Amino acid sequence: MKLRIGIDDTDSKKGMCTTYLGAVLRDRLRSFAKVLELRLVRLNPNIPWKTRGNGAVALTVETGDYDRAVSETLEVVEDLAALDVEGTNPGVVIAKGDVPSELTSFYYNALHGVVTIEDAAALAEKHGCELHMFKEGRGIIGGLAAIGADLTDHTYEVIAYRTPEYWGRPRHVDPSSVYEMDRATRPATYNNVDPETGRILVTPRSPCPVLYGIRGTDREVLIRAMKMIRAGEPVERWALYKTNQGTDAHLKPCAIEEIEPYSSVIIRGVVSEAPRVIEGGHVIFSIAEGGCSVDCAAYEPTGGFREVVKRLCPGDVVRAYGGVTKENKTVNLEKLEVLDVKELFKLKNPVCPKCGKTMKSAGKGQGFRCRGCGTKAEAKEPVQIERDLKPGLYCVPERAMRHLSRPVVRI
Numbered sequence: 137m138k139l140r141i142g143i144d145d146t147d148s149k150k151g152m153c154t155t156y157l158g159a160v161l162r163d164r165l166r167s168f169a170k171v172l173e174l175r176l177v178r179l180n181p182n183i184p185w186k187t188r189g190n191g192a193v194a195l196t197v198e199t200g201d202y203d204r205a206v207s208e209t210l211e212v213v214e215d216l217a218a219l220d221v222e223g224t225n226p227g228v229v230i231a232k233g234d235v236p237s238e239l240t241s242f243y244y245n246a247l248h249g250v251v252t253i254e255d256a257a258a259l260a261e262k263h264g265c266e267l268h269m270f271k272e273g274r275g276i277i278g279g280l281a282a283i284g285a286d287l288t289d290h291t292y293e294v295i296a297y298r299t300p301e302y303w304g305r306p307r308h309v310d311p312s313s314v315y316e317m318d319r320a321t322r323p324a325t326y327n328n329v330d331p332e333t334g335r336i337l338v339t340p341r342s343p344c345p346v347l348y349g350i351r352g353t354d355r356e357v358l359i360r361a362m363k364m365i366r367a368g369e370p371v372e373r374w375a376l377y378k379t380n381q382g383t384d385a386h387l388k389p390c391a392i393e394e395i396e397p398y399s400s401v402i403i404r405g406v407v408s409e410a411p412r413v414i415e416g417g418h419v420i421f422s423i424a425e426g427g428c429s430v431d432c433a434a435y436e437p438t439g440g441f442r443e444v445v446k447r448l449c450p451g452d453v454v455r456a457y458g459g460v461t462k463e464n465k466t467v468n469l470e471k472l473e474v475l476d477v478k479e480l481f482k483l484k485n486p487v488c489p490k491c492g493k494t495m496k497s498a499g500k501g502q503g504f505r506c507r508g509c510g511t512k513a514e515a516k517e518p519v520q521i522e523r524d525l526k527p528g529l530y531c532v533p534e535r536a537m538r539h540l541s542r543p544v545v546r547i
């Protein structure tokens with residue numbers, strides 16, 4: 137029988153990682169079951185009470201021993217989840233057979249909006265899923281969504297884990313091996329290194345069990361890439377997850393007036409207020425469409441992306457991609473597509489058609505006159521200003537990219 141086991145909310149800022157728990161569970165299940173798929177599903181990145189990556193896992197398993205699969209799962213969660221940390225509320229969902237389409241709709245709701253534990257529990261019950269809630273059990277939301285996730289468009293992440301004695305200690309991954317791997321496997325892998333700063337992006341900075349994770353589009357290349365990394369410590373185990381990372385699944389086209397808090401949107405509009413730099417180096421501008429306007433922000437961590445944003449002028453037509461985190465609905469830019477750069481003119485004194493010199497004022501209200509030949513003109517002339525912005529798609533740098541954002545190499 138085919139089982140799907142969804143798990144979420146087992147980690148904390150101090151440690152653990154739900155993907156590690158998934159890898160340990162896979163290894164335990166392998167002794168009596170066939171593990172068909174590991175999936176890592178990122179959900180709504182704008183939910184303020186989920187401070188880390190908001191990622192849930194699901195395992196698809198073929199087994200004749202349902203009870204043992206369930207008991208192994210619960211044992212692993214009890215052993216490894218950060219149960220003593222406030223705000224960590226694990227949940228486990230077990231579904232039999234095919235995935236009902238309502239679970240896929242639930243996934244999209246958990247990706248684009250806000251869903252409750254009650255929503256998840258009611259839906260799980262309706263479809264006969266088994267639920268296990270630890271503490272508040274918030275993790276059943278992600279667990280159910282991970283089972284329901286539509287991964288038609290997907291990427292992969294291969295993750296290498298540390299042995300427990302290294303957890304929380306500095307990671308010694310040889311940077312030159314990461315650069316080599318990046319050069320050898322790009323574009324089948326991506327976001328390995330930040331080109332703007334040279335920073336290594338495969339190692340997390342949290343005290344979790346992850347040694348490094350490599351993202352990409354090809355399973356074989358990822359395994360080869362993993363083997364190229366040199367680290368000063370043993371790899372306990374590794375896992376290759378199929379994921380919605382790097383797909384832009386979170387973004388949804390909408391009109392400016394329909395923007396909801398905590399959603400991720402694609403909006404088209406005309407720049408209505410020029411960019412301004414505010415304290416902290418953030419750049420804010422407004423776009424308008426159909427009588428409504430919204431602020432868009434390129435925050436300081438987006439680095440050089442802000443230089444593009446600063447070149448916008450009122451009248452430019454853009455498509456903005458980003459997440460909405462607050463009630464004031466500022467769009468936190470992930471990408472910006474410049475669709476049309478408005479032609480701008482400024483008025484200058486006319487140039488004499490005979491001798492090519494710039495004419496001077498002939499006195500107040502008297503128009504202009506050439507000092508060389510006496511030719512007259514009535515008014516200033518519009519001269520086109522050269523714009524330093526070209527139509528095209530601009531993305532935030534790799535180090536500021538969200539897990540879900542489609543990287544440039546996939547566009």
Ligand SMILES: [Zn+2]
Nearest residue numbers: 488491506509
């Ligand atoms: Zn002249």
